[in-house]
Amino acid sequence: MAEKALEVKSLTKNIKNKVIVKDVSFSIEKGEIFGLLGPNGAGKTTIIRMIMSLIGRTDGSVIVNGYNLDTHFKESMSEMGAIVENPEFYKYMSGYKNLKHYANMATNEISEKKIEEVIRLVGLEKAVKQKVKTYSLGMRQRLGVAQALLHEPSLLVLDEPTNGLDPQGIREFRNYLRSLTKEGISVLVSSHLLSEMQLMCDRFAIIEDGSLVHISSIDLLNNQEELLQAVTFEVSDPAKAMELLKQHATGAEITESTDEQISLTVDKETTAKINRVLVENGIDVYRISVKATTLEDRFLELTGKDKQEVEDNAFIN
Structure with missing residues (x-):
């Protein structure tokens, strides 16, 4: 057999x-x-x-x-x-x-x-x-x-x-x-x-x-434990949060920062660590949003295809 x-x-x-x-x-x-x-x-x-x-x-x-x-x-x-x-x-x-x-x-x-x-x-x-x-x-x-x-x-x-x-x-x-x-x-x-x-x-x-x-x-x-995640923290003091991240999350890739939130690419354990550091230093964390890695994300990463091109192709018969 x-x-x-x-x-x-x-x-x-x-x-x-x-x-x-x-x-x-x-x-x-x-x-x-x-x-x-x-x-x-x-x-x-x-x-x-x-x-x-x-x-x-x-x-x-x-x-x-x-x-x-x-x-x-x-x-x-x-x-x-x-x-x-x-x-x-x-x-x-x-x-x-x-x-x-x-x-x-x-x-x-x-x-x-x-x-x-x-x-x-x-x-x-x-x-x-x-x-x-x-x-x-x-x-x-x-x-x-x-x-x-x-x-x-x-x-x-x-x-x-x-x-x-x-x-x-x-x-x-x-x-x-x-x-x-x-x-x-x-x-x-x-x-x-x-x-x-x-x-x-x-x-x-x-x-x-x-x-x-x-x-x-x-x-x-x-499996989110095995992959990096796109995580957004909505916080009370983004500027102070940025300084803390530079000290305590040196391996994290910061992808976006605004007057209300900070977006990073991190693993699950680092997400928990960042949340703990922010709270311990007097920063209110209003929301943590996680965008799971999709097959489309992986496809784009590996092929370098433009996102709009992939979306257009998805409807070609």
């Missing part, structure tokens, strides 16, 4: 003299949602297409649930299900008939029980007998996931799966992915919707200009 759902090693793609993807390596644990993040054109879709053998690799290897894509192509491909673009179906047929049609074309027999199982897993029991032309985009996405799961893959690969979904549809889709991981299925998902990926993923990798520039866990990002 393989320990990893997916291992990507030194994945590289050159087209003529241009490097599209350069020496990308990462792995995905079983039952994990792993995100590929980056702006449009960063190389996310190229990486996914190489993993799925939709395009060739210049260099590197792909191992799916222990099977090397080069030496055990059939076995490794059978371990993957994917939605690389918006799923297409016969719109005049019901969701059930579309799944049945796909099952009939599969290499291995897919039982009626399995079809019913995936329908239930993606929450389409009430709509599966309706024609696909009546489905919302979110329902078609779920039907696409059901189709991708019919042959019981260990890894589900999704490229920008929430494109075009409204906030409610995105939330529902996120919940469906979480239910899949409870069944032991791993998920590789690419997106440029940073706030959504922070809610969806267990770990993430940031891709920029075809290179992997950072890989980390969402838990670490959310």
Whole structure:
């Protein structure tokens, strides 16, 4: 039994003299949602297409649930299900008939029980007998996931799966992915919707200009004890507070100072120390505001992207 759902090693793609993807390596644990993040054109879709053998690799290897894509192509491909673009179906047929049609074309027999199982897993029991032309985009996405799961893959690969979904549809889709991981299925998902990926993923990798520039866990990002925080103190005497900070918080980075408040970048322990020093020296602390580090903050820090550019990209379909 393989320990990893997916291992990507030194994945590289050159087209003529241009490097599209350069020496990308990462792995995905079983039952994990792993995100590929980056702006449009960063190389996310190229990486996914190489993993799925939709395009060739210049260099590197792909191992799916222990099977090397080069030496055990059939076995490794059978371990993957994917939605690389918006799923297409016969719109005049019901969701059930579309799944049945796909099952009939599969290499291995897919039982009626399995079809019913995936329908239930993606929450389409009430709509599966309706024609696909009546489905919302979110329902078609779920039907696409059901189709991708019919042959019981260990890894589900999704490229920008929430494109075009409204906030409610995105939330529902996120919940469906979480239910899949409870069944032991791993998920590789690419997106440029940073706030959504922070809610969806267990770990993430940031891709920029075809290179992997950072890989980390969402838990670490959310753990304020491990990260610096943007902290604002609203105090009675900012000028005196500034003098005390210079004496007692030499490692703190002061980012802003006004007639009412002081903003710093500090860790959790230093925040408590500053508060204690201010109070002990007769300064009233009216409010302490903490801005948690977000995935967008980390993305901006690592890629140097302009904040407005990231916000604009977040709404490109």
